[in-house]
Amino acid sequence: MKQSKLFTKTRKEAPSDETSKNAQLLIRAGYIHKEMAGVYDLLPLGSKVVENIKEIVRQEMNAIGGQEFIMSSLQSKDVWTATKRWDDDVVDVWFKSTLNAGGEVGFGWSHEEPITEMMKSHLSSYKDLPAYVYQFQNKFRNELRAKAGMMRGREFIMKDMYSFSLDAEHHEDFYQKTIQAYQRCYDRLGIGNDTFITFAGGGAFTEFSHEFQTICDTGEDEIYINREKGIAINDEVYNDDTLKKLGVTAGELEKVTTAEVGNIFNFGTQKCADMNLLVTSEEGKQIPVYLGSYGIGITRVMGVIVENLADDKGIVWPEEIAPFTIHLLTFGNNENIFREAESLYHDLENAGIEVLFDDRDLGPGQKLNDADLMGMPYRIVVSEKSAEKGGVEITKRATGDVEFVDPARLIAYFTEG
């Protein structure tokens, strides 16, 4: 895309009421726009990043048998009354409204109950199991405080998956498969090394749930980790009992601040029993189904990536997430140089490589600052100076490493690894 056509502009300052680093950088670079605290629009660049994150997660969920669909945001009171979770004293993040036709409606802060209810129309026999379904859907949560930018939104995008299994063995098997799929997701998202699967509070159904926690200074959680043993324990279940169960001592653990980027939750058969999702077993009995739920906060991950990978010049995107692989810059008024840059732009795009071509009539300083702020993995400069040094100048955003490459070899540079 030609940058002159991109309607968003970079800016030197973030809005004064925006205190989080991730939102400050994303607003300054033109990825998002703030509607109100905890509510952001995804501008073209931001929308591309979110789609790229979704695509990674989609591929991994499909690989373990997930089927994608979309639930509505509007939810009926009845569905939640059955499990007593309509009550604002039980769930304090509801946005509710009134139907003009009469009655109350809620806006989905979770979809566990509506999905379980919906599945009753499709699951009736052991032959219908297992079923794994997932969606990318806006969640609405009426948070009292929302000051962490994309990391705690009142409206945010979540991937939520649900597994419906016949027995404990199949249930456990898929639960473990999902853990592995999640680890592949975080690796591909560029935060794998900082992300720990963490024992957390299990609620009514199980002793522990599992969270995926990424070390991040602006996170809201504190966990105890042992990197060598690969053990991580959330503060909420950090006690002698837990340490003993996991075979680790307090002295072996390090306390770190983290952001929760995913969680998986084992409901056993309790939720389906409560909601009357039963199937006929092979022996002809009516039995409740095993339910697991598996979340990844898509927009929160975007915020965490910015927090963790950015430097003092701006955002640094991992290659698979960046809206464009290459930010192509050209300097000066030499028409031949501009034409060469434009021709490289077309060649790269034709080779299937996504390029943002800064064709604007601006000085090198401003173009370089914008490129650093916006964070594409590769910056290519086409200028008289670069030509003198043997071609075009390629700078890796993450490391600052510079190479000069013959324009004739540029496509090969990117396609041959």
Place this chain on the structure above:
Amino acid sequence: MKQSKLFTKTRKEAPSDETSKNAQLLIRAGYIHKEMAGVYDLLPLGSKVVENIKEIVRQEMNAIGGQEFIMSSLQSKDVWTATKRWDDDVVDVWFKSTLNAGGEVGFGWSHEEPITEMMKSHLSSYKDLPAYVYQFQNKFRNELRAKAGMMRGREFIMKDMYSFSLDAEHHEDFYQKTIQAYQRCYDRLGIGNDTFITFAGGGAFTEFSHEFQTICDTGEDEIYINREKGIAINDEVYNDDTLKKLGVTAGELEKVTTAEVGNIFNFGTQKCADMNLLVTSEEGKQIPVYLGSYGIGITRVMGVIVENLADDKGIVWPEEIAPFTIHLLTFGNNENIFREAESLYHDLENAGIEVLFDDRDLGPGQKLNDADLMGMPYRIVVSEKSAEKGGVEITKRATGDVEFVDPARLIAYFTEG
């Protein structure tokens, strides 16, 4: 995909409270699930249809320079107060709620005001124009009645585009380009022949707006059309004045029932003047921007396609919209036949053709009924009988035309047109 893995099941009867043909068929075939009147989940098949419709519209909007992004659903009261449209007496379809942190919020029934407000952060000079932005976004409308299935939802997906232009000439030019792009959309969506660009009420800013109306018995509009002259007039502006202006007489017009599948609206400079979206002109003056808004009801189009193309056996999808191009059926207990079907399934998928393979252990009657109900463009039967007749049996869902094709030629049949 193997049908045995698809968690949705077909059903003989729609829920008794569902009176619209489109929702009855879509529920019975497992495309959607009803949450409440006017609110439907998109199950895997329905989600694929919606994505296919979106992709057609996306391609056409990109082709005229549109940039995709996503606004939030949560909207601030302030933005709408400026144009007096927060008031429930002015806009009667608001869903509103209360922030736990204090203050009211709305759920987007439209995004005209928030988008205009957001653009103030990015448009400041005549050099920044034009800008064309669009999104696919849930809209929430608190309709008093919602009985038309996917055709009038309380929650539905809309493509809304907005053009920001410097002067009347560029504005008008893009308006006309959009009309052509819309016509290409409806052609590709299979309803082009029944869709008319229609003069409708213009509101405060212009004499007329333009609607795209599709002839459809269950639609809510009545328009007057002259097919030869390509003129269509909405009932609301059907009067002597309009007839005179358009150079047509009442006798030349035919009254038809229609569904509105799109509309385009010219705000002139009024909205931007009201909302203070000004740019510096080439002469250094502060001038308001020309605004156009352009909608296509994505989920409504899905409903209209079902209403108009279905027959008494079920849904009939146009090829570009169908979740799968081919529904592959195999009958009987002959293992060789099943293996041949399975091998064709893999060959077709490897050739990039989307196939739903009915590998379930069911009789021919039930499989054929399901295939008719679900509406894929091509049904292929692999059976002993088809082998005797020279290969596999291909039936076109729309026409019922049958051909027998040598399995070795099957890929070529679909890829060579």
